[in-house]
Amino acid sequence: MSQASTSRIGWASVTPALLWTLVFFVVPFVAMAVMSLTQKEGGFSLAAYAQFFQNPSYWRALVNSLEVTLIVTALSVILAYPFAWILAFIVPERWQRLALMLAVLPFWTSYVVRSYSWLLVLAEKGVVNSTLVNLGLLSEPVQIANTRAATVIGFVHFFVMLLTLTIFANLKQLSPNYRKAATDLGASGFQTFIHVILPLTLPGIMVGAFLTFVLAIGDYITPQILGGNNELLMPQLIMMQIGRRGDFASASALSLILMAVVTLAYLACARWLKIERA
């Protein structure tokens, strides 16, 4: 077979995927960027960006998003690490697969349904409130649904699972010799953890935490269902521009700003993020 015909087959096989990505991803993305710089009547304008920097409520959405996402990321790591540790080192080897599968099981509902389930739990007359009132621990129900706390709980629920999986994989990759050596040299369990295990698993944690940050800051469903409209996060603000106001320029500009923030976050922790390729 000639060189020319081989490379023709090569091109023929990669072209459909390349075209699809080009036409339905790159071009729409450029269209969105152009849209963000266009006035309603047509013509170039930075108005959509100016609006973001001038309108405090728009700013506020970004600050809210950053606050919520950072709280969620920190809480999820703190809760998931000991859990992953227990699953990796305390649960007997032959039960570990089952234990992990159990931890993932509830996430086989759809994402929308899962957020709704938390609404059931946290509602004014929901399970948590009615149980606490019946037990006499609360005199009247507290408002959790439609607050930031509900958004955080919904997010943490999802990301604890995700981080448990990544941290578990990390812990299992460590050679048991590290722990043995540290113990032989007289380190206590706590010292072993702080000086040996934690530094070794830090890169994995950073990757998981970054993933949490990226997925949480771009999510519309959880804050919309659980947090409600009392306090807007960026994705809610973006959807509002499209839905209620039909303002695509503003929605596009806000989306690009959100993307820029994520990119900055990536650059800020890039040196800890060694995403290894197999």
Next chain:
Amino acid sequence: MTRVLAILYALLLYGFIFLPVAVLVLFSFQGTLFPIPPFNGPSLRWYAAVLGDARLTSGLANSIVVALVTSAIATLLGFLSAWGFARFHLPASAVLRGLITLPLTVSYLIIGMGLLIFFNWIGIPKSLLAAGIGHVVINLPLCFAIIYSQMGDHQATIERAARDLGASELKVLVLVTAPMMWPALFASFFLSMTFSWDEFVISFLLTRFETTLPVEIWNLLRAGLNPKTNAVGALVFGISIILAIIFELVAFRKRPQ
């Protein structure tokens, strides 16, 4: 002592993880109008209501069709491109591979909005087709990455042997490469299915009258807390678990010895 604390902690986390889905399923059997305590049941009235709701059942059918078709397209395009990049020396290969995986780094909301604006401009109306195109965009990079990572050199040798024996390029691809790559193809297809099945934002932005199940469920939420939503959720949960079990059985149990 540490062990007791550890077990306690693990149980607490399992409780946290299971709490919402347990409440969801329990109150899907609620006999009265609200899915809140006290529990009056069990009753199947809300399941009957779901099955009698044409919007939900058509949403379910649409979701299944969209998931199957878009996953098939994404897996096919992913397979062809992975094979092309793995077997032929193409110029700028690294850049082009990067281009195919690029959508992985962008949130669904942004992909959906870009498509919405683009389709507006070129006059493609909101429809299942539009949403399906979006689903292929999000799943193609995933399929490509999975299949490309599994394209090894030993398979290239077998392909060469087939070619030497006179098989045409198409025959090699269909009769030799695809069967060898079966686990990767299956994993890609299955993963695409689950992402498409669960995808909300793109379908929400790009469909209007005919839509997918997650969007129909979203529409139900406007009615507030409602045992009917619990029943749909519990059904989705059940279907997903069955799919997961099938995946376990096919992907892990039948490893060639």
